[in-house]
Amino acid sequence: MNLKNICDKNINSNKDIPREVSLEILEFAESGYKEIKTAEKVIKAFERLGQKDIQSGIAITGIRTTLDTGKPGPNIAVIGELDGLPVPGHPHENQENGMAHACGHHAQIGSMLTVLTGLSDKKILDNISGKITFFAVPAEEFVEIQWRNELRKSGDIEFLGGKQEMIKLGAFDDVDIAMMTHTTPRKIKFSYGGTDNGLVAKFIEFKGIASHAGASPESGINALNAANIAISAINSQRETFKDEDHIRVHPIITKGGNVVSAVPDQVNIETFIRGASIDSILDANKKVDNCLKAGALATGAEVKITTIAGYLPLNNNYDLLEIYKKNLNDNFNEKELILDGHSGGSTDMGDISNLIPSIHPYVGGCSGNSNHSVDMVVDNYDLAILESGRMMAHTIIDLLKNDAEKSKKIIKKFTPKFNKKRYLELLRSLTNEEEYLS
Numbered sequence: 001m002n003l004k005n006i007c008d009k010n011i012n013s014n015k016d017i018p019r020e021v022s023l024e025i026l027e028f029a030e031s032g033y034k035e036i037k038t039a040e041k042v043i044k045a046f047e048r049l050g051q052k053d054i055q056s057g058i059a060i061t062g063i064r065t066t067l068d069t070g071k072p073g074p075n076i077a078v079i080g081e082l083d084g085l086p087v088p089g090h091p092h093e094n095q096e097n098g099m100a101h102a103c104g105h106h107a108q109i110g111s112m113l114t115v116l117t118g119l120s121d122k123k124i125l126d127n128i129s130g131k132i133t134f135f136a137v138p139a140e141e142f143v144e145i146q147w148r149n150e151l152r153k154s155g156d157i158e159f160l161g162g163k164q165e166m167i168k169l170g171a172f173d174d175v176d177i178a179m180m181t182h183t184t185p186r187k188i189k190f191s192y193g194g195t196d197n198g199l200v201a202k203f204i205e206f207k208g209i210a211s212h213a214g215a216s217p218e219s220g221i222n223a224l225n226a227a228n229i230a231i232s233a234i235n236s237q238r239e240t241f242k243d244e245d246h247i248r249v250h251p252i253i254t255k256g257g258n259v260v261s262a263v264p265d266q267v268n269i270e271t272f273i274r275g276a277s278i279d280s281i282l283d284a285n286k287k288v289d290n291c292l293k294a295g296a297l298a299t300g301a302e303v304k305i306t307t308i309a310g311y312l313p314l315n316n317n318y319d320l321l322e323i324y325k326k327n328l329n330d331n332f333n334e335k336e337l338i339l340d341g342h343s344g345g346s347t348d349m350g351d352i353s354n355l356i357p358s359i360h361p362y363v364g365g366c367s368g369n370s371n372h373s374v375d376m377v378v379d380n381y382d383l384a385i386l387e388s389g390r391m392m393a394h395t396i397i398d399l400l401k402n403d404a405e406k407s408k409k410i411i412k413k414f415t416p417k418f419n420k421k422r423y424l425e426l427l428r429s430l431t432n433e434e435e436y437l438s
């Protein structure tokens, strides 16, 4: 009996369900920790596909449900992300909140559901061991940071990323291996194996003294000048960043003053500091803090720096990737498959990948300038949802057949970068507030 053939037949005969759910979600994109309607659709889809025990409301909107073979063995997570992000003018912008699925997360939910349609079959489950747990996770996009920071302060969440919060709450405690497939508008069928930067986020408030900008600027302290000096100082640090660390510091000024006739007494900056390793992020973070203080020192302003833990660098597990890649090669032409290098972007799948063996490949079937751009849309749902789900389902069959021999080997060989306790300590140590009075 060829389990992969049975899986493909199941996917084909149920293909309308993941597609319908994805297209529905596309029309009412919601941002992180607000994915209420999106989560309802996913729960309904799980029920429609025969899942009975569905845990919901984890980290506000997160969901998980398990397909159990009834035999002992590893638990493999298949992840889909629930959130959209603010992209004004996107063709599928939600007019109520300005959010859009310009990162294709609606298609990820579809590909996760496709895996369930393929594997939820007695003939398959009788011939594999262990469990497969399906996750719909909130808040992957690191956006609306100030709003999320308020949620953090009120105790509704501790971490800004949905997977981080779900890890803390124990939703991944029983999971041994994780995978998901992200969409990309690059002209490829699949790409795999790439690494991503990690990040910390900052918001910075410069406080000066307002005075009449024409009549008495000498009696004010110009917070905008402090911010400009700080940004120039940050730019002067760029030559100190090593190429291999892929440091990205990209500040924006979110408030530049109150009125043109007064010396600005309040200027706010937000920035990410991204890097390929935790050490390099910490190094750049310290330099940026010094530059911010230099702006305050030069002008006599005050600066309050709030630093918030972002995501950890992403690493794919190469043993797991080997199995996934073999399935790609069995189904696609080598020219349609790309081995990725390093990306300056970041994802909280990075956090998962530091704890358990994980893969985060990409699937094409989209058009547009890049993920997050106003023209990024999925235009080939068969590839983005069905084929991407099918490749994960085939990989899971390989991992869990023969008494889950292959996955047990991968788990045994894997050395996590952190255990959960150390991981949570790291995130907590990265989050802090500092006031500098010059």
Ligand SMILES: [Zn+2]
Pocket: 103, 141, 371, 372
């Ligand atoms: Zn994104």
Ligand SMILES: [Zn+2]
Pocket: 103, 104, 105, 140, 182
């Ligand atoms: Zn994304």
